[in-house]
């Protein structure tokens with residue numbers, strides 16, 4: 070029976086002429102659209118690859134630093150010739166430590182002490198930061214005076230670059246930062262195992278320095294950390310409270326419309342304007358110190374607030390009204406409905422918004438320049454009130470330096486910043502997965 | 509012969525029901541959404557331990573009236589209610605009355621099942637918890653079990669009380685919502701098209717449940733299905749364009765209505 074019907078249908082279908090309903094055109098349109106999409110993605114991926122390639126190929130060497138290990142004799146005749154250190158400990162601070170390095174080099178490389186040019190060339194190979202390094206050793210433990218001990222000293226920036234093969238040796242010696250004699254000594258030291266490449270912990274711990282080998286992002290990272298903490302502690306509660314009020318309690322009228330428009334506008338205000346605002350309010354009016362990460366944190370809080378408010382309001386709006394009705398219908402108060410049901414469901418969106426806002430703030434440079442965070446800060450800030458810099462500002466400052474060793478450090482610092490951003494964004498995704506519930 | 513008597517007994521029982529005292533009295537109830545008027549001076553009384561069905565073409569104000577009974581309209585912007593509604597002797601729009609307390613007395617079940625994205629246990633326990641109806645977790649356990657029993661769901665879910673309520677089938681979810689409403693021991697339960705999202709078998713189960721709940725609760729149900737109104741209710745109210753057209757015993761309504769419009773609607777001539 071059914072066979073008969075279906076064959077009858079077939080017969081009728083075959084008899085009817087086929088209509089052109091533009092199927093080929095529709096498929097062609099779809100194929101075209103897919104091609105556009107794939108092209109767009111390929112362009113994006115290409116530029117991302119170029120960016121990563123330039124940064125990484127320039128910067129991976131920054132994570133290594135050439136170190137020259139020398140047997141240093143802490144001669145009393147140099148450090149404390151009149152034996153006054155018991156009465157006057159400041160003597161140890163001001164002693165002529167570079168002389169110790171010079172003597173060690175003369176001995177190690179077998180140079181004639183009277184050949185001033187050669188001695189100068191040799192001492193130039195070791196970073197001037199060795200002065201503070203040796204001083205710190207002696208001040209920490211004065212009993213080393215009179216003994217000999219092997220100390221790993223940082224190689225000077227150009228020597229470091231040469232050791233990493235980054236200096237063009239075919240150029241004329243006169244135009245070269247590293248002389249042939251120095252290259253020969255480097256070979257000599259390398260053969261003895263005294264010239265080595267070590268993992269560059271200094272990049273993460275040192276503060277600002279005009280010598281690349283002694284410059285690091287330590288101070289900047291701590292400054293950025295303080296600022297992120299301030300932004301998180303201020304912007305998250307303020308932003309969430311403001312959003313909940315606006316979304317759930319505020320009457321819908323012209324005034325709240327105006328506030329809404331303003332928040333959306335604030336999110337689009339160029340960040341440098343926030344810097345000017347911070348300068349006017351926090352520094353000139355409130356009298357907070359310049360260059361302090363507290364001010365930076367406050368400025369970034371202002372800048373991040375609109376982002377967090379917009380994300381939070383969107384997350385609150387996305388909670389299905391049926392959940393609110395369910396709670397209200399059971400006799401839950403508005404507060405209970407929001408805190409027991411709406412907020413938990415909105416949490417993934419709020420957290421994602423917050424982390425994206427924080428990541429944005431972490432990479433922000435312009436407003437910090439205006440409040441004086443572009444500063445040469447050598448010492449760790451003990452509190453957010455002390456002068457400090459921030460990671461992106463440090464990158465900006467290093468990018469203005471010409472030396473090869475600073476070029477690689479710039480890229481190295483960019484890699485560190487990118488790593489932080491990736492970790493934060495991964496965190497956002499993980500939190501999202503973890504909190505996300507279906508309803 | 510025997511059948512006849514049984515039918516007669518049932519009829520007598522229903523008649524007794526329809527003579528039950530009023531639980532809620534609505535007098536001259538009008539509702540405005542901004543400028544737009546959705547209800548026009550509705551006078552409708554709800555009898556105790558009776559299922560009252562609200563019928564009428566869509567957009568006629570059934571849900572709007574239902575929501576006035578537990579002030580869910582308060583949650584809608586620009587919505588204004590005039591007239592007077594009492595629950596027992598309390599004027600529910602009196603400023604002295606607390607909506608939280610009112611909604612604990614007049615529960616609601618919605619069109620689309622809307623369990624919280626939490627466990628079955630938490631869904632049912634939530635109401636008693638916020639109203640402080642249980643002193644301990646053991647008390648709550650008892651309430652949860654009893655409510656699920658009453659909603660005819662306990663046997664189906666007793667092994668997975670701590671799994672997500674959203675993982676149940678649509679019909680089970682709706683019965684979970686009913687259990688959740690029962691758990692706060694309301695006096696009146698409002699249901700807004702509770703079966704419109706369910707398949708016929710789940711619908712039959714919910715209808716059976718409504719039948720049983722009548723013994724302990726006063727029920728007002730909005731439905732777009734004439735058959736459902738006829739099956740579950742003892743009293744029926746017919747709305748049209750915001751007016752209450754007729755309110756009568758369900759039997760009479762479906763056999764010999766007083767109003768021509770009711771007749772037309774039931775015959776399927778509009779709506």
Ligand SMILES: Nc1ncnc2c1ncn2[C@@H]1O[C@H](COP(=O)(O)OP(=O)(O)O)[C@@H](O)[C@H]1O
Nearest residue numbers: 541546564565566567568569570571572573584
């Ligand atoms: N939240 C609301 N805002 C504005 N108008 C509404 C709202 N809810 C319902 N209405 C209007 O009120 C009238 C009655 O609606 P409703 O009570 O939902 O009808 P029913 O439940 O009988 O289908 C309709 O005209 C509808 O457009």
Ligand SMILES: [Mg+2]
Nearest residue numbers: 570571572730
């Ligand atoms: Mg409705």
